[in-house]
Amino acid sequence: MKPAPFAYAKARSVAHAIxxxxxxxxxxxxxxxxxxxxLNMRLSEPALLVDINGIGxxxxxxxQNAHVEIGALVRYAQAERSAEIARAAPLIALAxxxxxxxxxxxxGTVGGSxxxxxxxxxxxxxxxxxxxxxxxxxxNGQRTVKANDxxxxxxxxALGAQDVLTAIxxxxxxxDIRVGFAEFARRHGDYAMVGLAACARVAGKRLADVRLAYxxxxxxxxxxxxxxxxxxxxxxxxxxSALAGDLDPPDDIHASGAVKMHLAGVLLRRVAQQLGRAPx
Amino acid sequence: MSERFHDVAITVNGxxxxxxxxxxxxxxxxxxxxxxxxxxxxGCEHGVCGACSVRVDGVVxxxxxxxxxxxxxxxxDTIEGVADSAEITDLQQAFVARNALQCGYCTPGMLLTxxxxxxxxxxxxxxxxxxxxxxxxxxxxxxxAIVDAVEAVAQARSGAKG
Numbered sequence: 001m002k003p004a005p006f007a008y009a010k011a012r013s014v015a016h017a018i019x020x021x022x023x024x025x026x027x028x029x030x031x032x033x034x035x036x037x038x039l040n041m042r043l044s045e046p047a048l049l050v051d052i053n054g055i056g057x058x059x060x061x062x063x064q065n066a067h068v069e070i071g072a073l074v075r076y077a078q079a080e081r082s083a084e085i086a087r088a089a090p091l092i093a094l095a096x097x098x099x100x101x102x103x104x105x106x107x108g109t110v111g112g113s114x115x116x117x118x119x120x121x122x123x124x125x126x127x128x129x130x131x132x133x134x135x136x137x138x139x140n141g142q143r144t145v146k147a148n149d150x151x152x153x154x155x156x157x158a159l160g161a162q163d164v165l166t167a168i169x170x171x172x173x174x175x176d177i178r179v180g181f182a183e184f185a186r187r188h189g190d191y192a193m194v195g196l197a198a199c200a201r202v203a204g205k206r207l208a209d210v211r212l213a214y215x216x217x218x219x220x221x222x223x224x225x226x227x228x229x230x231x232x233x234x235x236x237x238x239x240x241s242a243l244a245g246d247l248d249p250p251d252d253i254h255a256s257g258a259v260k261m262h263l264a265g266v267l268l269r270r271v272a273q274q275l276g277r278a279p280x
Numbered sequence: 281m282s283e284r285f286h287d288v289a290i291t292v293n294g295x296x297x298x299x300x301x302x303x304x305x306x307x308x309x310x311x312x313x314x315x316x317x318x319x320x321x322x323g324c325e326h327g328v329c330g331a332c333s334v335r336v337d338g339v340v341x342x343x344x345x346x347x348x349x350x351x352x353x354x355x356x357d358t359i360e361g362v363a364d365s366a367e368i369t370d371l372q373q374a375f376v377a378r379n380a381l382q383c384g385y386c387t388p389g390m391l392l393t394x395x396x397x398x399x400x401x402x403x404x405x406x407x408x409x410x411x412x413x414x415x416x417x418x419x420x421x422x423x424x425a426i427v428d429a430v431e432a433v434a435q436a437r438s439g440a441k442g
Contacts, residue, residue, distance in 0.1 A: 001325040008303035008349050009282040023282065029350075036306070036345045037326035048282055049303065051350060077339070101415020103393065104327065106339040107346065188414040 003039035007048045011055055014137050014164050020050040021162040022139075028052060028164065030073060030112040033104050058111070058166060063088055069169045072111025076100070079110060088172035091130055091179035091199055095122040098181075101189040111165045114150070117157050117220065120191040122183070124151055125221035129179075129197040129213040132170040138163040151220040176202045180274030182267045183216075186254065192216045193254040196267040200232075200275050207232050207275060212268070217249035217260055227268065236272045240265040288352040292317070293361030301348045308332040308343030310351075311358055319359035319388045323417070330416030333389035334358050340396045359388035368395050370436060374429040382420035389416050394430045403438045406431060 011017035020026060025047040029035060038044045052058070058073040061082045068089045070079065079085050080096045099122050100108060113123040114134060127134070127147035134145045139162050150158050159165060173179070183195030195215045200207040210228040215221040224246035231239035249260035289298050292315060299314055306325075311317040311334065323331035325344045332343035335357040362368050368391050374380070381387045390413065397404055397412040404412070409430050410423070418426060 002309075003304040003306075005284055005302070005304055007282045007284050008286060008347070020282065032347070032350075033327060033342070033345050036347065039304070040306070040325045040344065049347075053350065097411075101330070102396065102412055103330065103333055103340045103342050103415055104345075107341045188411055 001040050003036075004042055004045040006039075006046055008051065009048060010051045010053075013055060014052075014058075014166060017050050017052050017055065017164050018137065018139055018162050020048070021164070023048045026050055026161075028115070030115070031075065031108040032112075033100065033108040034112070034116050034118065052164065061085060063172060066172050067169045068172050069167050070110050071167050072109060072115075072165050074110045076105035076108050076110070077102070080105065089130075089170055090173055090177075091126050091181060091197060092123070092170070094179060094181035095126050095197060098122055098183055098185070098189070098192070098195075104189070110168060114168060115157060115159055115165045117151055117155050118191065119154060119219055119221070120193075120195070120216040122181075122192070122195060122197070122215065125195060125197040125213040125215040126181075127168065127170070128221050128223060129199045129211045130170040131211065132168055134165060135167040135169070136163050137166050142166075144169075154219040174201075178202060178207070178275045180271035182270045182274075184263050184267070194249070194260050194263040194267060196264070196271050197221075198271045198275060206234060210275075212271075214247060214264060214267075217247050217264065222247065224264075224268075231268075231272060231275075236269055239272070240268050243268065286349045286352070288349060290348075290351045290353070291355045293357055293364070299348075303347060303349045305348045306332075306344050307334065307336070307341075307346045307348050307351055307356070310348035311343065311356070314348075317358050317360050319363075321385055321388060323385070328415075328417070329386070330389045330393065331386055333392045333416065335362075335392060335396075340392050359392060362392065362395065368392075371395060371398070371429070371433050374433045375426070378425045378429040378432070380421060380425040380429040381418075386416055386418045386420075390418065390426060394426075394433075398430070398434055398437060401438075403434055404431075409434075 027046040029049045029051045058071040060071045061084045062069045086093045132147045180198040183192035185192050197213045200210040210232045212224040213221050226242040226245045227239045230242045249257045321331035323329035327342045327345045334343045
């Protein structure tokens with residue numbers, strides 16, 4: 001349970017990190033709350049760790065142009081204390097207390113969660129529910145990737161070997177936006193067996209633009225599009241039934257696919273109630 | 281710059297230490313093996329159990345999920361430091377009085393984590409205490425006595441202030 005030997009370098013800037021990542025078999029180190037565990041277990045044996053923790057300006061939360069921008073190095077605990085996130089990104093605020101335990105949240109970063117792309121992680125699902133975007137800087141400059149296009153598969157993303165995720169952006173919640181979040185985990189703070197992040201707009205007595213992003217049910221977070229359409233009409237039980245056409249969770253160590261399907265329905269009922277409420 | 285061994289200067293329990301460390305050495309192994317501070321325990325070594333909890337720059341982290349080389353220039357506090365400074369004497373006494381430990385393996389991590397919650401001020405509910413300690417496993421007590429002890433100290437401290 002000790003890491004294999006590796007070299008270590010502290011990046012002074014994003015450009016410097018990109019340069020260092022050009023070394024063969026280099027890995028980027030942010031909060032390290034998943035990476036160092038995998039190194040300890042020797043599931044990963046990189047030749048070089050590029051530590052970006054010392055880079056300034058990646059740890060800010062800003063409100064601009066009707067968007068909330070969260071720097072890649074913003075730690076979960078810092079995000080939990082952010083007034084901007086509480087006000088303008090209420091779905092992320094709801095999800096944060098479910099991410100790991102306090103000591104993990106003191107260290108783990110928003111960018112790290114997205115770059116790692118664990119299928120049972122909370123933030124990738126929030127990004128899909130919110131139609132967020134991800135800023136990436138690589139050897140050929142900066143680009144922005146929609147969350148929808150970012151998650152390619154199990155622990156796979158649109159990031160190339162020399163890319164650095166620098167920030168994420170979600171639309172600031174307007175007064176007519178409703179959000180909901182719920183998950184089942186074996187122990188508070190553990191990865192979810194099944195979870196649901198949701199966002200919708202109130203349109204008279206109906207909901208519009210319903211986005212339901214489930215996590216822990218496949219290789220990546222997935223939208224339940226059939227259930228979204230049904231839920232917009234207000235029939236929660238019909239939406240739960242429609243999930244059968246959206247989700248096909250595989251069995252894993254926590255639960256069978258059938259149990260996960262059942263739990264997905266329970267979560268939808270809970271989240272539908274949250275979506276029906278005005279923000280308090 | 282991209283080397284395996286690095287010189288680090290870390291302030292551990294108020295004392296500046298300078299050592300040469302292998303990049304792959306975790307902070308908890310550095311504290312135990314290089315500095316003989318064996319109060320921080322090594323349990324699961326992948327961030328699940330909380331036995332290795334230490335404070336880095338004032339916040340509690342997993343000592344097995346931070347590398348010693350990353351702590352160059354940082355302030356690290358271990359259970360030895362916070363016990364010697366009397367910062368947690370009341371918590372330690374409450375743990376003893378309420379049988380909140382049996383084998384003691386989880387206790388240093390429990391104390392540091394509980395102290396972080398209590399230092400935030402206010403009177404946390406039992407549910408909040410449980411949520412804050414959720415990342416620290418105890419295989420002896422069943423947690424009830426630990427929550428009792430933390431709650432008693434929270435009451436005593438908030439009473440003392442009021």
